[in-house]
Amino acid sequence: MSDTVTCPNPKCRATISTKGKAVGDKVQCPKCGTETQVLATFGDEFNISSIEVPQEGGHILHPARQVCTACGAVLGVRDAVCPSCGGDVRTGRTQVRITREQKKRRGLLSRKPKPGPQVPQKAPVVRQRVVVSTGMSTGVKVLIGLGVLIAVVVIAVVALLMLT
Numbered sequence: 001m002s003d004t005v006t007c008p009n010p011k012c013r014a015t016i017s018t019k020g021k022a023v024g025d026k027v028q029c030p031k032c033g034t035e036t037q038v039l040a041t042f043g044d045e046f047n048i049s050s051i052e053v054p055q056e057g058g059h060i061l062h063p064a065r066q067v068c069t070a071c072g073a074v075l076g077v078r079d080a081v082c083p084s085c086g087g088d089v090r091t092g093r094t095q096v097r098i099t100r101e102q103k104k105r106r107g108l109l110s111r112k113p114k115p116g117p118q119v120p121q122k123a124p125v126v127r128q129r130v131v132v133s134t135g136m137s138t139g140v141k142v143l144i145g146l147g148v149l150i151a152v153v154v155i156a157v158v159a160l161l162m163l164t
Helices: 100-106 138-163
Strands: 004-006 015-017 026-028 035-037 065-067 074-076
Touching: none
Parallel strands: none
Antiparallel strands: 004 015, 026 035, 065 074
């Protein structure tokens, strides 16, 4: 177990002493008053006697849970954003959620954008693909294609006659 814990409040982040506290005890931050739980550090020995066995056919629930660093709510293992405070469990940042009523009180919903000076917009740039001509007309290209086709057929016929 570590002798110190960092305050989970993102605005505070004070170091709290955990001397004399056991794993699982709650400690309160002296600066902001946020409560946090004393956790075991990686590599501490596991005490199997601390597991409670259910009586008479009870079921043990899956222990994969996580705690929101902003508000302390218990979340599922796959939750990334806390539903109660909007805090991101991965980064520790909190999102400020303003309800519709709060927006109305603050006048955020009733405001319409003020017309400002008209700024001329740039004309859209039209990009076209340029085809470079080789100087041959379409008729010449067709004749060349037919000539190649006839040459291939003649070569194939000659090859067949030579094999027989």
